[in-house]
Amino acid sequence: MYIPPDHQQLFEEAERYWKLGDVYHAVKLHKRIIKLVPDWHPPYLALARIYHQRREWKPSFYYFKKTIAFLPDLREGWWCLGIAATALKKWRVARNVWTKFGLSNLPATPEGLRLTYDGTFEILWMTAVDPARAKILSIPHPASGFRFRDEVLYERKPIGHHIVARKRVPVYAEMGIFKRSHYRTYSCLIHDASAKQIQQLERLCYDARLGFEIWSNAARAMVIENPQAFPEYYGRSILPAEQSDAPHDHALIAIAAQNQVEVLHVLDAWEVIALGQYSDLRGY
Missing domain, CATH: 1.25.40.10 (Tetratricopeptide repeat domain)
Incomplete structure (x- = not known):
């Protein structure tokens, strides 16, 4: 015309x-x-x-x-x-x-999600609900404004890959909150804990249907300078394996729960079962 x-x-x-x-x-x-x-x-x-x-x-x-x-x-x-x-x-x-688009059914395997905020990015695990919605499986940092089990909108076009156990996992960009979860975020320090003791705490959280994350190992960095790049994100899995029985001086642990009582119940049980110690419990 x-x-x-x-x-x-x-x-x-x-x-x-x-x-x-x-x-x-x-x-x-x-x-x-x-x-x-x-x-x-x-x-x-x-x-x-x-x-x-x-x-x-x-x-x-x-x-x-x-x-x-x-x-x-x-x-x-x-x-x-x-x-x-x-x-x-x-x-x-x-x-x-x-x-x-032939996308009626998506794989239920975990995929990568990138949150960008305050000049940084954070790579999390998510599982797709449909081609535009996903559920967060990790515990995001409180500064992100997101929570464990939040349902978010995302763009199903990979912006990079997360390298985990020598496998390339696609990473997608979030596009805002869709449905807020009922979980709140808590953190604490655990002291002189071996990998076995940390795994015991993780198991207790899993059995109680709480989220668990070692924030000391979180993959956070500055936003890439070139927005056109197609980056690969590497976690701690590319580093040499640590001795499983060697205790850490302290580790920053995140737990997602609907209230603090659930967190205290798990941590107190862990102290008895694993003979561990924790401090500086905080809620966000």
Whole structure:
């Protein structure tokens, strides 16, 4: 279709605003173009991308749906529509989209999830619920704003790989909270504990349905300087094995529970069973 040069110029100006980070004027101009040329798809797609990147799911859903009406074979449009539909709990639309991509059933094996906050990133374990939702299996650092068993939105396009036991596990980026879990995060120091004693504490937490993590071994680092890189993240598993019976001076342990009473019950039982000692119990 014929688009007058002045409308083309308006569109290019709107795109420049977006690249410069001026969301307000970019959105305003794109909406103005839609009023002038309602049958032209580029401003609909541009708005859909803006709202998707900003995680504003209602307008993202609206504009991707509009875009698909013009471009029914646009894979990006369908994919992002599925994410927005999931975020808005439009389950019928989401199921139709994931079926279209052949993603009705996903593997139940743990995969990597990257949280980015405060200038750092954290690599966690997650298990996929569907192509846009996952459940956190690790205990995130409190500064992240996430908790054990939170259900999060994520982008199912790998941004890197986590190297674990010489295997490459895909890592995905989170896109915000979907459903908050009832677990709270606690931490403590355990003293002069051998690997066996730590494993006993882990087993007690598992039996009590509590989360357990050794934060001393957490994989946290500065955000990569080159956002276009496709990095590989290495945990402590690439280091030489430590003596299993050698005690550690202290280890920072995280436990996820719904209340502190559950944590104290497990720690007190561990002191009796494993003859261990802990201190500095904190809740977040």
